[in-house]
Amino acid sequence: MNQHVTHANQVYASAQSAAASSRIVASWRRCMTMHRLSPEEKRLPIRLTEEELRLARERSGKLVAHATGELDLLFQTVGRAGCCLLLTDRGGIALERRGVAGDDKDFHDIGLWTGSIWSEASIGTNGIGTAIADERSVSIIRDQHFFASTTNLSCTTAPIRDHRAQLVGALDVSTCRDDINEITLSIISQTVREAAMRIELQLFCSAFAAARFVVVPTESSAVSALLAVDGNDMVIGATRAARLALDIDDQRIAGGMPASDLLEEDANSEQNGLRGAERAALLRALSRTNGNVSQAAISLGMSRATLHRKIKRLGLH
Template sequence: MKHSDHVHAVAQHMSAAASSLVAASWRRCLTVHGLSPEEGRSPLRLSQQEFRAAREKSGYLIEEAQGELDRLFLTVGKAGCCLLLTDENGVALERRGASGDDRDFRELGLWSGTVWSEASVGTNGIGTAIADERAVVIQRDQHFLSCNTGLSCATAPIRDHLGRVAAAIDISTCRDDAGEMAVLLLSQAVRDAAARIEANLFRRAFSGARILLVQADGKSSPALLAIDRDDLVLGATRAARLQLNLDDRRIAGGVPAADLLHEGPAGQGEDLLDAERAALRRVLSRSNGNVSLAADTLGISRATLYRKMKKLSVN
């Protein structure tokens, strides 16, 4: 059976679309985007002005991702792989590839300024990862278009500091000997890189805050909280939101990190004592244990400071 016939046959069955990521994507391509698998489509290509505007809009993303792209390419570049960083619309903003492979990848459209959304080229690693908001592997004949069945792709979405999909990072290869195990290894590498970029974006967004790592078993994405000086949560990554049942409303309302992490004391009075004890210890630490200097800093007498130290069990 021809690839196009197979796509049509599978996509027409609702049960297949309900149980398979690829079948669901094929169905979207046919019914939502109006594509046909036998089309010889190339990805849309932005004009120079449009591409420049897309890069300017995502300048912060490109800056935070550069190091990870370079490190990842050092690992996979010699294996005949192409590396792309896209925005949330599938626009390829940054590319890494060996010069010897440039001609092949350029002909396939794996190049800066091209659009790899599902609406542009059907089921593919980038477009489907963005549409489904999860890491995907799309191998050869899992692509929607027959002209793309020589490709194997491993892609992971990248979320911003609010937990929204803001980008995708993709490794693609057109090597015939790219087996399932090799592509799975590429998938793990790309998910790890996406997680590090996501953490970079979160720390950038909350550069003045304290960042806490939340224990989140089984999560490949970073579970991070941004905390202000009063222990209130300023922000949380997607993984932390899921782990702690957080949303924008709860964060905006002000929730203590200690309560979320079940680290709070038994009563409100103890909260105040702990806060006073912590503040006193900080002042003493900054004065290198010099009680006179600490008392001057606090604007109280040495005798008062000694009484507070005794009351709060600060030595």
């Protein structure tokens, strides 16, 4: 039986089975019901014109700028193993690409190229489109793709979120190698997720460049769980990991929340009262002057005698 027909029959049978339940099958169903696609079709992803690609890159300028370095590093790790790297926007448009020149023709012929749209609506179930649709990392191996024309691909993709934890793009590594296995793809997948996380942190830190950053304790000790805090200890931003850990959203952040309250620090301790604030201010002033009381008093706008009394009262000797 023709390979395309065999694959199409498998997709139809699984998608129509009430018992079948997985992310792949859910994607196959979306492709047929939402996007009106047929698995037996032979197609390539939709391609943008040069002008359309230029405009897409302009819209995602910050993403491209912050992802370039990570793309280069990731390519050094997996590029020469027959892999192609794509950075896309949230619509699945390939904005940046990395690949070995010797593999360019093969990847270009199947659409792994800048300007191609790898959404589910464009090319069915695939790493980029499915990661964007589900908003979480995914690996799609060969015949898990919707169309038979893409079943020679194995790809792993991680979504990328901006400083407000909104989806802005995806990072993908794809390969046509026959010898790729699930263990190897799992290792590549972890590398891709880590690279995507670093891009997210760069976007976050850039958006709150003047803020202080506080790591939120989580069960997984995720370094990506960060709060951006202003000079008044008010939270002005939070990464997705921090939002999930603390159950906060844009509305709560806009309403105003002290970081100390959000992190459930002891509200009755002197560190959180006026006495604690005064003590902290004096300690900072003394530290900056290497313990010189006269200079610290000048910086605080008070007399040396007044500062001495405060030091004694607060037990800072």
